[in-house]
Amino acid sequence: MVYKTLLVILKGEADTPRVLDFALPFAARHNSHVIGLHAEALPIAMATPMGGSMADFTVEMEAEAAQRHAALRAIFEERTQAEGVAAEWRGYESVSGDSAVSGIESARTADLVIVQQNDPDADSRMTADVEALIFESGRPVLLVPYTFKGRSVPFKEVVVAWNGSKEAARAAFDALPLMKEAGKVEVLTVDARDTLQQDAGLAGAAIAASLARHDLDVTTRAEHSAGLSHGDVIANRLAETDADLLVMGAFGRSRLSEFVFGGVTRTMLQSMTAPVLMAR
Incomplete structure (x- = not known):
């Protein structure tokens, strides 16, 4: 693509x-x-x-x-x-x-x-x-980001927020040209759970392997929220890695539930510190 x-x-x-x-x-x-x-x-x-x-x-x-x-x-x-x-x-x-x-x-x-x-x-x-x-x-x-200054340059490191959903899958593969531009990719999971198909400790391994077949340098990272929102965990990881692009699926609820419970999508829309590619 x-x-x-x-x-x-x-x-x-x-x-x-x-x-x-x-x-x-x-x-x-x-x-x-x-x-x-x-x-x-x-x-x-x-x-x-x-x-x-x-x-x-x-x-x-x-x-x-x-x-x-x-x-x-x-x-x-x-x-x-x-x-x-x-x-x-x-x-x-x-x-x-x-x-x-x-x-x-x-x-x-x-x-x-x-x-x-x-x-x-x-x-x-x-x-x-x-x-x-x-x-x-x-x-x-x-x-x-509305705080962006200067001219865009090729991305250097991409963080892919991964939860195994169809939205996350679409975003990951839609972003392949940008990942190839960067070369370095981290697949980030937050509070992954054990399922019948996969141990929580291996969450993100399959998508990481698929992306690596595109000649990308891919690593995985599992985080636990420990009381923080998932949006805050992702934002903190972006800061720690100095990544210059976030890739994530977009998720929506009713406007009322978004207001009451928050949401990763809305958090990133409001407080992004780096460019974000979203797909639905």
Whole structure:
């Protein structure tokens, strides 16, 4: 598998330079075609308390949206041309104006999606429903931390969070081109259990062997949570190894249970310190 088509989600002018600093060198390394995508909210006619249409206000909103579209497209085209990357632009208007949601259909025909993690301090108009993109697109999503600085370079060490699930399996094999780029991979298990098929002490051994057959330097690591959340255990391991990419399956529950019980997926979406590839 190779990443020949990249979909790059651009939420606004604040995140665009950072995302392109990551995505374009990445595309150059993988000889990828890059699709830049941004969405704006459809202008909706509003009414005054007296019943009259606020046409002037709607026209002003439409003009501002068109200006943002034009500005982002200009940045995208200038950057891709300067770096010699094959590219195309897709601009949308939708009811929500959410670039991630508007990008779901395009994502389904891409090898990989790149999007920035939401910045909790950003204007709400500059955030996106990244979870919908992960859970509904059917494609691997590579998340760039909102703290990312500089230009992306080849990954050096990858941690694969492994629990034997179909989501983890999909993420591991979707990330093979990145693992080959790095060469060094650690398969991490947390609180593995004995099953009829496998002793807990051997959890991760089978996937490690499969990955090693791709000429990768693969090791396994078993951790116990000891009262910490699994998300915290994974984050701590990333810090200990200085790994520069996490690969994991994306798991979802109802929003209420996520709020009450937390969740590894949500933890990593909120507090990632390195790029994270998620697949569902």
